[in-house]
Every structure is written in C-alpha cells, then in structure tokens.
Amino acid sequence: MTLDFTPDLAEIERRVEALLFAAAGPLSVAEIARRLPEGADVGGALAALRTRYLGRGVELVEVAERWRFQTAEDLGFLMTEEREEPRRLSKAALETLAIIAYHQPVTRAEIESVRGVSISKGTLDLLLEMGFVRLRGRRRTPGRPVTYATADRFLEHFGLARLDDLPGVAEMKAAGLLDLSLPAGFETPDPSRALGGDDEDPIEDGDAPEFAQDFVGG
Known part of the structure; x- marks a missing residue:
C-alpha cells in the first residue's frame, strides 16, 4: 500500500526558495509549480517568502508576472562598482x-x-x-x-x-x-x-x- 505524501506549506516554501535562488532569471508561478508536487500552494509559499524577506538585504519581488530575489532597493548603491578604465599607451x-x-x-x-x-x-x-x-x-x-x-x-x-x-x-x-x-x-x-x-x-x-x-x- 502506497501512501501519498504532500509536503506541508513550510516544505513547499523551502522548495520555492531554493528554486528562485538557483534560477538564472525570474520564474512564473506556472514554472515553479511544474517543479513541485501536484496541488502545491505556490501562491501561499510566495506570499510567505515575500513577508519573511521584507526589509532584509535581499527581497522577493514580482516583476512582469514573474518572481525573483533581488537586492533591496535602498541598498543598490552597494552593488555599484566604480571601474577605472585602463589607460592605453600611444x-x-x-x-x-x-x-x-x-x-x-x-x-x-x-x-x-x-x-x-x-x-x-x-x-x-x-x-x-x-x-x-x-x-x-x-x-x-x-x-x-x-x-x-x-x-x-x-x-x-x-x-x-x-x-x-x-x-x-x-x-x-x-x-x-x-x-x-x-x-x-x-x-x-x-x-x-x-x-x-x-x-x-x-x-x-x-x-x-x-x-x-x-x-x-x-
């Protein structure tokens, strides 16, 4: 006899978090859902993650109906690197x-x-x-x-x-x-x-x- 195991919301939240961190770009709800067990509450996991990361150095944001982690807007200046163009010799x-x-x-x-x-x-x-x-x-x-x-x-x-x-x-x-x-x-x-x-x-x-x-x- 095989028992169906449906991960709880905390486990779904962990998996969504891992997917978003590993993704090369923003993911839609459908793209996330395809990687999770059928019936997983992706929306609930995203809402929970968004609340948990609110005010942190990295935040979960929705961009063009896709989700991604990004640096908090007020800390963007830390990511700006001043590059000195190498001077070429004549x-x-x-x-x-x-x-x-x-x-x-x-x-x-x-x-x-x-x-x-x-x-x-x-x-x-x-x-x-x-x-x-x-x-x-x-x-x-x-x-x-x-x-x-x-x-x-x-x-x-x-x-x-x-x-x-x-x-x-x-x-x-x-x-x-x-x-x-x-x-x-x-x-x-x-x-x-x-x-x-x-x-x-x-x-x-x-x-x-x-x-x-x-x-x-x-």
Missing part, C-alpha cells in the same frame, strides 16, 4: 617606454636621439603618472639632465621578474612595442646599468624633472 609612449627599459638610465635627449624625433608633450608625464617610469638621478654633465628608469610597476604590468627577462628586440618589434624603423644598434638590456652608475647623482626630495618646465613639443 605608440609613441610605448616606444619611449621601451627605449627607457633598454637604455636606462637615460635622459630625455638620449630618448629623442634613439627615436629620431622629439618627445611629444605629456609622454613622460603619463609614464610617470602610471608608475611605469621613475626619476632615477641627474647626469653629471652640463645642464644636469634628469635620467629615467623603469619602476617596479613596469615589471609587474608586463609580468617580468627582472629586467634581464625583457624580450629581445625582434620580439619587441613583433609585439608592436618598437617601430620597425628604429635605428641600428638598439641595445638589449643590461640590468647592471640600471643598478649602478658613477656618472649621475640620485634625485633629491623635492627635485623636479626639467621636462615640466622646458618640454620640447613635437
């Missing part, structure tokens, strides 16, 4: 960054010599602001020009453990990081140059780079 900025990486420590004049053109205003500003480049020192030559080197952010961004992990020139060109027209003699990195150097003095606190005052446009 071709000139990428070339400048590559030259600094491969020739560091290097002055602005030396960068321009390798590129064959003047650095457009703002290129070094952007690289410094993004943390890819740092002020390294002042060359012991007339005018005491500032020298530039890569910062830790450069290694982190490009997934490099150290400077000697930089790819070869051919790989840089293939990746579009170097212009194919760069002059011959472009060097591969020598990390020891970035670590030492007897021809410059360290940047002192408050020492400002000269490009902020006398940047050459181009």
